[in-house]
């Protein structure tokens with residue numbers, strides 16, 4: 001579904017990707033790698049927030065830069081920091097946003113958001129001020145907004161980062177059940193063990209790509225070796 005072909009990307013003066021090619025069609029894909037490896041940048045390419053200076057990026061055959069104008073519900077991106085994403089002051093308004101973007105009248109969108117929150121065991125959340133929520137609760141609001149609008153491709157950038165253990169378990173089970181394609185970037189590798197494919201990015205290149213158990217084990221081993229080498233140098 002997501003095709004990246006010979007893409008080059010610069011952000012500021014940094015060359016993030018040089019000739020990156022990936023065809024991502026499995027239902028659930030994990031992205032792993034050190035800080036700065038290019039995970040968020042790949043997501044930004046996929047949803048059209050960044051344009052490659054060379055090569056191409058498309059989702060279901062539609063060039064990424066056209067998604068927003070032509071099919072706003074094709075790709076949903078959940079940012080690492082919910083404050084980069086949330087625009088409305090209350091939970092129900094934030095959830096309604098994705099529905100109104102697809103043409104639903106505001107009143108109906110709010111009603112659907114309220115009903116959805118009730119089904120999720122959160123009947124007292126609709127009128128809560130976003131400013132009164134913790135970071136993890138804000139991230140949960142972003143995830144609920146994603147579930148409500150149901151984009152065809154879901155991109156989650158470090159979605160477990162601020163979540164407590166019960167919320168991580170809830171998100172994990174949601175991810176196992178959603179019908180859409182999901183790509184998750186995370187440093188919490190155990191959440192990827194039942195995924196279909198994991199890609200390890202290293203300095204903008206694919207270091208490994210394959211079964212989650214193998215790729216995550218290789219990444220862990222590489223990290224351990226680097227830490228051991230650094231420790232040996234210091235002592």
Ligand SMILES: Nc1ncnc2c1ncn2[C@@H]1O[C@H](COP(=O)(O)OP(=O)(O)OP(=O)(O)O)[C@@H](O)[C@H]1O
Pocket residue numbers: 011012013014016033034035036037038039040041042
């Ligand atoms: N706004 C920016 N301007 C310039 N360079 C940037 C910007 N954001 C990221 N970069 C650079 O792009 C490269 C890839 O960053 P990216 O945020 O995609 O990494 P990441 O794998 O998502 O890291 P993390 O695990 O820390 O979220 C890094 O070298 C980073 O310094």
